[in-house]
Amino acid sequence: xxxxxxxxxxxxxxxxxxxxxxxxxxxxxxxxxxxxxxxxxxxxxxxxxxxxxxxxxxxxxxxxxxxxxxxxxxxxxxxxxxxxxxxxxxxxxxxxxxxxxxxxxxxxxxxxxxxxxxxxxxxxxxxxxxxxxxxxxxxxxxxxxxxxxxxxxxxxxxxxxxxxxxxxxxxxxxxxxxxxxxxxxxxxxxxxxxxxxxxxxxxxxxxxxxxxxxxxxxxxxxxxxxxxxxxxxxxxxxxxxxxxxxxxxxxxxxxxxxxxxxxxxxxxxxxxxxxxxxxxxxxxxxxxxxxxxxxxxxxxxxxxxxxxxxxxxxxxxxxxxxxxxxxxxxxxxxxxxxxxxxxxxxxxxxxxxxxxxxxxxxxxxxxxxxxxxxxxxxxxxxxxxxxxxxxxxxxxxxxxxxxxxxxxxxxxxxxxxxxxxxxxxxxxxx
Amino acid sequence: xxxxxxxxxxxxxxxxxxxxxxxxxxxxxxxxxxxxxxxxxxxxxxxxxxxxxxxxxxxxxxxxxxxxxxxxxxxxxxxxxxxxxxxxxxxxxxxxxxxxxxxxxxxxxxxxxxxxxxxxxxxxxxxxxxxxxxxxxxxxxxxxxxxxxxxxxxxxxxxxxxxxxxxxxxxxxxxxxxxxxxxxxxxxxxxxxxxxxxxxxxxxxxxxxxxxxxxxxxxxxxxxxxxxxxxxxxxxxxxxxxxxxxxxxxxxxxxxxxxxxxxxxxxxxxxxxxxxx
Numbered sequence: 001x002x003x004x005x006x007x008x009x010x011x012x013x014x015x016x017x018x019x020x021x022x023x024x025x026x027x028x029x030x031x032x033x034x035x036x037x038x039x040x041x042x043x044x045x046x047x048x049x050x051x052x053x054x055x056x057x058x059x060x061x062x063x064x065x066x067x068x069x070x071x072x073x074x075x076x077x078x079x080x081x082x083x084x085x086x087x088x089x090x091x092x093x094x095x096x097x098x099x100x101x102x103x104x105x106x107x108x109x110x111x112x113x114x115x116x117x118x119x120x121x122x123x124x125x126x127x128x129x130x131x132x133x134x135x136x137x138x139x140x141x142x143x144x145x146x147x148x149x150x151x152x153x154x155x156x157x158x159x160x161x162x163x164x165x166x167x168x169x170x171x172x173x174x175x176x177x178x179x180x181x182x183x184x185x186x187x188x189x190x191x192x193x194x195x196x197x198x199x200x201x202x203x204x205x206x207x208x209x210x211x212x213x214x215x216x217x218x219x220x221x222x223x224x225x226x227x228x229x230x231x232x233x234x235x236x237x238x239x240x241x242x243x244x245x246x247x248x249x250x251x252x253x254x255x256x257x258x259x260x261x262x263x264x265x266x267x268x269x270x271x272x273x274x275x276x277x278x279x280x281x282x283x284x285x286x287x288x289x290x291x292x293x294x295x296x297x298x299x300x301x302x303x304x305x306x307x308x309x310x311x312x313x314x315x316x317x318x319x320x321x322x323x324x325x326x327x328x329x330x331x332x333x334x335x336x337x338x339x340x341x342x343x344x345x346x347x348x349x350x351x352x353x354x355x356x357x358x359x360x361x362x363x364x365x366x367x368x369x370x371x372x373x374x375x376x377x378x379x380x381x382x383x384x385x386x387x388x389x390x391x392x393x394x395x396x397x398x399x400x401x402x403x404x405x406x407x408x409x410x411x412x413x414x415x416x417x418x419x420x421x422x423x424x425x426x427x428x429x430x
Numbered sequence: 431x432x433x434x435x436x437x438x439x440x441x442x443x444x445x446x447x448x449x450x451x452x453x454x455x456x457x458x459x460x461x462x463x464x465x466x467x468x469x470x471x472x473x474x475x476x477x478x479x480x481x482x483x484x485x486x487x488x489x490x491x492x493x494x495x496x497x498x499x500x501x502x503x504x505x506x507x508x509x510x511x512x513x514x515x516x517x518x519x520x521x522x523x524x525x526x527x528x529x530x531x532x533x534x535x536x537x538x539x540x541x542x543x544x545x546x547x548x549x550x551x552x553x554x555x556x557x558x559x560x561x562x563x564x565x566x567x568x569x570x571x572x573x574x575x576x577x578x579x580x581x582x583x584x585x586x587x588x589x590x591x592x593x594x595x596x597x598x599x600x601x602x603x604x605x606x607x608x609x610x611x612x613x614x615x616x617x618x619x620x621x622x623x624x625x626x627x628x629x630x631x632x633x634x635x636x637x638x639x640x641x642x643x644x645x646x647x648x649x650x651x652x653x654x655x656x657x658x659x660x661x662x663x664x665x666x667x668x669x670x671x672x673x674x675x676x677x678x679x680x681x682x683x684x685x686x687x688x689x690x691x692x693x694x695x696x697x698x699x700x701x702x703x704x705x706x707x
Contacts, residue, residue: 096700119689121703122682126689155692287488308492309485325495 033068034153035095036061040072041113042080042102049103049138053113056142057099057149059187060160064150064386065409070095082116087123096120099149111135115145117152127152139189159384162186163426165194165204165213166400170418181215183230186425188413194228195235204422207250210429214238214248214257225259238272247291251298258282258292258301269303271318282316283323289314291335296342302326304334313347327360329367335378339385339405346379346388357390359405370407380425381405389413389423521581568642578611586617593624598632619654622647626663630670637671658688658695666702678707 038058043049061067076089080102090098101115110132117127129148133141140161147158168180179201184191195201199218206213207227214227224240225248239245243262250257257272261279269282269292283289287307294301300317307314311334313327327333332350339346339359349358349367354374360367371390379390387404394401394412398419401412578585589604605621605628612618622643629640644664648657661684668677681699688696 091704094704096704119685121700122685124686155690286484307488308495309489310492312492325499328496328499 033066034097035070036067036097036099037070037075037090037093037095038099039075039078039080039101041100041115042078044102044104049105049111049135051138051142053103053138053142053145054099054101056139056187057146060143060146061150063187063411065404065411066154081114082118082125085118087118087120090120097153099145101145105135106132109134111138111141113141113145117149139185143185143187156386157384157428159382159386159425159428160186161429162383163210163429164188164389164400165206165215165422165424165426166420167201167204167422168418168420169200169398182420194230202422203247204424205249206424206426208252208254208427210427212250213424214250216246216248225257238277243267249292249294251294252296253298256298258294260290260292269301269316271301280318282318282321293337295338296340302336302338302345304336313345326362328365329360330358333360337379337381337388339381340383341385346381348377348379357388357403368407370403370405371401371410373401376401378422380423382425383428389425391421391423521584568639568646578607582612582615582617585611586615586621589621590624593628598628602628602632619647619651619656622650623656623660623663626660626667630663630667635670637667640667641671658684658691658693662695662699662702665699669702669706674707678703 038054038061040052040054058069062069070093074093076093077084077086079085079098079100081100085098085100096119098118098120099115100118101113104112104114106112111134112130112132114130115128116125118124119126127148129145131141131144131148133144143160146160150156150158150160162185164184164186166182166184168182170178170180172178176198179197179199180193181195181201181204182191183194194213195215195217197217197219199221201218202216202223204213204215211231212227212229214225216223217226218224220240222240223245225238225245226235227238228235238248238257239259239261241261241263244260244267246260246267248257248259251271255274257274259270259272260267261270262268264281266286267288267290268284269289271280271282272278273280282292282301283303283305285305285307287305289303289305289307291304292301293303295315299319300315302313302315304311305314306312308325310331312325313333313336314323314325316323326345327336327347330349330351332348332355334348336345336347338344343362345360345362347358347360349356349369351358351369355376356369356374357371357376357379358367358369370388371392373392373394376390376392379388381388385405387402387409389400389402391398392401393399398421399412400420400423401410403410585604585608589601589608592598592601592604602625605625608615608621609618609625615621626640626643626647629636629643641664644660644667647654647660648664651657661680665677665680665684668674668680681703684699685696685703
């Protein structure tokens with residue numbers, strides 16, 4: 001009976017994945033991932049859940065690169081709670097931790113997971129938890145459990161419940177291209193189209209509360225910045241100045257938006273107060289100033305400028321307008337994003353002719369190159385700073401890829417069709 | 431790369447067209463439109479020059495920024511070097527005087543202190559953690575004379591250099607001299623830690639001395655950074671000694687106590703338990 005359920009689930013799961021635009025392919029992992037066993041969760045008789053929760057947890061932990069989940073075929077038993085666990089069995093399989101749990105449905109609306117995390121070496125339960133979601137969100141339930149386990153074992157807040165924005169371009173007949181702004185869970189599931197256009201869509205970005213997004217759309221045949229509420233779907237055109245309207249980024253408190261406008265000649269950085277719509281010009285230079293990003297305190301911005309002859313990252317204080325150059329290594333540094341702690345920058349760095357993603361430590365001014373492919377662009381950092389997403393080329397197509405902040409873990413999220421680019425990792429979502 | 435490959439193209443295209451424009455001034459002065467032509471060619475030339483000046487200025491700005499950065503780096507390096515030199519000179523003058531006064535009396539006092547301190551603060555920890563009642567510093571009496579340059583930190587560095595170069599016997603001698611000379615020195619806990627390690631690394635092993643060194647470190651400095659690592663090592667020494675139960679208890683304690691700190695001793699303990707139990 002149980003096996004049948006699992007088989008049916010596997011089919012359902014496979015079906016789901018075929019539908020998803022992104023599939024995950026891990027190409028480099030950590031050298032010594034922690035061995036862990038996620039035992040398939042027990043079921044309350046009569047409950048049918050549309051997803052294999054344990055398998056989603058397994059994939060989450062695997063994708064983090066820090067864990068090596070034990071394959072189900074190797075498991076010697078299927079305990080559902082700690083009292084059914086024979087530590088000796090798991091020790092002989094070489095796993096350090098075991099996760100057991102069961103699912104119950106309380107009433108028509110609540111799906112509940114009770115789970116325990118066991119340390120095989122000390123033979124103790126080190127985490128016990130209960131999580132409830134509405135019945136239609138088993139994946140979310142699984143990601144919640146993944147977050148708790150990840151945090152317990154690494155001391156880093158888990159980011160498995162976050163989401164991802166990206167743009168896909170699909171060539172259609174007659175020299176036409178269809179652009180889509182897409183949103184999916186961070187594992188590529190639950191993909192949905194937020195906006196669909198015959199004209200380019202660029203630079204999607206999240207508001208800090210995760211409820212609103214902004215992007216550039218050429219739908220009126222010239223670039224304009226739009227915001228879109230994810231709950232209501234309401235779109236609002238924010239700017240439509242002559243020339244460039246690009247690179248929108250919400251301030252850390254969500255009340256302002258930095259952007260690039262070229263209405264007065266050369267591209268410069270502006271900040272718009274979102275409530276009043278009033279604009280403040282932040283930089284004024286005949287060179288190109290673009291790609292702003294906020295420092296976490298919201299008092300200064302970093303941006304790319306070629307005012308020194310080559311594109312480099314500068315910082316501007318919003319109060320005084322004082323500008324300082326931040327990057328001195330490499331002849332090209334652009335599209336920087338600030339790490340959540342403000343201590344480092346993630347940027348596109350050119351090294352011997354190739355564009356790589358690099359991280360620059362702002363205290364020691366050291367640059368570490370994280371990626372080995374070329375033409376890597378648009379880095380976007382996870383809210384827990386453990387990984388970052390970027391766009392790259394693979395098999396002649398634009399694909400998204402992820403790399404851990406220490407460069408140790410890499411995986412690709414190839415799209416099934418079209419080119420995808422400009423990933424934006426969401427903040428932590430409630 | 432939204433930094434604007436298109437923009438750069440546009441800009442360079444603009445420059446290019448300006449040049450083409452400027453290269454055109456072959457003018458027939460007899461034609462009636464010659465005046466206008468020469469006017470236009472002059473405009474083109476000015477435009478081209480403006481572009482060149484901009485480019486030149488941006489390049490110069492880049493050089494200024496880079497030199498400014500290099501100067502501030504050089505300043506900092508100069509300051510660092512001066513501070514280092516000053517520190518070394520200072521230790522040279524005071525160290526020579528200190529070495530004469532130092533030795534016997536202070537060592538004796540400190541040894542007493544060490545014993546009583548451990549009695550008050552460390553006993554419970556030792557009992558709980560190691561199950562041992564050794565709280566006096568292990569005997570360091572038979573220490574051959576080791577040349578000291580009178581500076582605590584460089585004595586430690588010298589001893590540590592012996593560890594790194596693999597001279598374990600000499601390293602033991604140096605660390606023993608160190609803990610005798612600086613019983614409450616800044617690196618004394620580290621020295622005890624290395625003694626514990628070294629007694630296992632030398633041939634023949636001296637597991638008793640290693641155990642004593644680790645236990646002393648744990649009892650005297652229960653909050654020191656080296657404690658998790660020392661507990662792990664002590665656990666492995668117990669194992670070597672055949673005391674499997676104590677070993678397992680201590681390693682489990684490391685995992686329980688420091689599991690949430692990400693200390694590398696935790697993973698090592700786990701690994702050791704996995705392999706040996």
